[in-house]
Amino acid sequence: MDFLYASNATIDRYTRAQAEWPTTQELLYEGLLVAGSIFLAAALLELTVVDTVRSILKSKNGVELYAKAWLYNVVNHCMLAPIVYAVGVRLFASPSIQFTPAERVLHYASCVAIHSAGYYCTHRAMHTKTLYWAHKYHHRFNVHICPIAASAVTQVEYMFAYLIPFIIAGVLMQPVPMETIAVAGLAIGHINNLIHTPWLESLSHRVVPWIGVSTADHFDHHRKLTTNYAAPTINVDRLLKLAPPLERAASRLFAAFGKPVACSSKGA
Numbered sequence: 001m002d003f004l005y006a007s008n009a010t011i012d013r014y015t016r017a018q019a020e021w022p023t024t025q026e027l028l029y030e031g032l033l034v035a036g037s038i039f040l041a042a043a044l045l046e047l048t049v050v051d052t053v054r055s056i057l058k059s060k061n062g063v064e065l066y067a068k069a070w071l072y073n074v075v076n077h078c079m080l081a082p083i084v085y086a087v088g089v090r091l092f093a094s095p096s097i098q099f100t101p102a103e104r105v106l107h108y109a110s111c112v113a114i115h116s117a118g119y120y121c122t123h124r125a126m127h128t129k130t131l132y133w134a135h136k137y138h139h140r141f142n143v144h145i146c147p148i149a150a151s152a153v154t155q156v157e158y159m160f161a162y163l164i165p166f167i168i169a170g171v172l173m174q175p176v177p178m179e180t181i182a183v184a185g186l187a188i189g190h191i192n193n194l195i196h197t198p199w200l201e202s203l204s205h206r207v208v209p210w211i212g213v214s215t216a217d218h219f220d221h222h223r224k225l226t227t228n229y230a231a232p233t234i235n236v237d238r239l240l241k242l243a244p245p246l247e248r249a250a251s252r253l254f255a256a257f258g259k260p261v262a263c264s265s266k267g268a
Contacts, residue, residue, distance in 0.1 A: 020095065024086055031085030034182050035077040038151070038189035042073065045147035045197050052198050055144045059268040065140055066268075069152035072137075076151050076158040081185075084163040088181050092170030096177040104177045111169045111176070111184035116234035118165025124229040124250075126157065128257035134160075141196075142222050144268050150196040150232075151189075192232035195219075211235055226260050 022030065046053065056062045096104065126135035134156045141149040151158065166181050173180075194200055195218040204214035213228075213235050221228035230236040240247040254260070 022089075024090070027086035027089050028082045030089075030182065031082030032078060034085060034185050035081035035189070037186065038193065039073055039077040041190055042147045042150055042193045042196075045193055049146050049198050052144050052146050056141075056146065056268040059144070062268050066148075068137075069141075069148050072152045072154070072158075073148060075155060076153070076162070080155060080158055080163065084159075084166065085181055085185070088166055088170050089178060092167075092174040092176055093178040093180065094175035096179060098175075099177045104180075107173060107176050107180045108183045108187075110173055111166070111180050112187060112233055114169040114172060115165040115184065115188055116230065116236055118168050119161050119232075120230050120236040122157075122161040122165075123231065124254050125257050126161070127225060127229065127261050128254060128259065129261060130258035132261045139222065139225065141268055145196055145198060145219060145222055147193050147197050150192045188233055195232050210238065226262055 053066070056066050059065075099107070123135070125131050134154055138149065138153045138157065141152065151162070153162070166185065169184075170176060170181070191213075195204070195213060195215045197215060198219075200215040201219050202216070205216040208214035208217075211234060213231050213233060217228045217235065218231055221231070228237055230238075240250055
């Protein structure tokens with residue numbers, strides 16, 4: 001009798017979970033809400049840096065640069081992100097009822113960590129002469145940096161550096177709680193906006209912990225190009241420095257893609 005009761009309970013949980021499982025259209029809408037909130041936050045932060053925006057617009061080809069930044073945000077957040085979100089949840093997620101609260105938190109944190117590693121590898125590779133073409137546009141914001149620049153990247157970069165690391169996390173951890181990509185994506189996306197916000201540069205240097213990427217760190221990267229590759233959450237550069245042999249191995253690995261780009265393209 002106990003066996004039958006347990007079996008019926010399992011079937012009941014499975015049936016309820018399947019009934020609650022979202023359709024593809026619902027997943028696309030969820031993805032749009034997640035990415036759209038990040039876009040909206042960047043737009044609101046943009047209102048706090050009017051002087052920076054004005055300087056960008058006054059620079060050579062600044063109007064075109066700034067208009068393209070908004071266009072890229074629309075395409076990336078409103079078209080690419082929802083599709084990858086829906087695919088990721090459909091392929092790698094399971095109903096959250098199957099996981100304890102502690103397991104969910106562990107999955108969220110692991111997703112952020114894997115994304116940090118994936119972004120670091122892709123980003124550093126794009127700073128070599130072989131692949132810099134995919135990243136060059138983003139570094140046109142090298143003198144005046146603004147929140148909307150956070151996702152003002154080519155579609156190639158957005159797919160491989162911003163989105164694919166979530167898919168890699170799903171592959172490595174599957175199954176994951178259904179909301180994992182949303183929770184991790186919201187944290188990563190909003191922090192990415194903050195590390196592109198000028199008035200946080202000085203404050204971030206004082207308050208962001210050693211393990212994190214500060215706005216000051218990322219602004220230094222935009223200006224110098226050959227330092228502080230980590231973004232937007234875990235500071236992989238500092239972690240690598242804890243193990244010099246691993247840091248040297250990483251340098252040799254990325255050198256296989258070509259010499260690092262040592263000076264920024266002319267930008268705003």
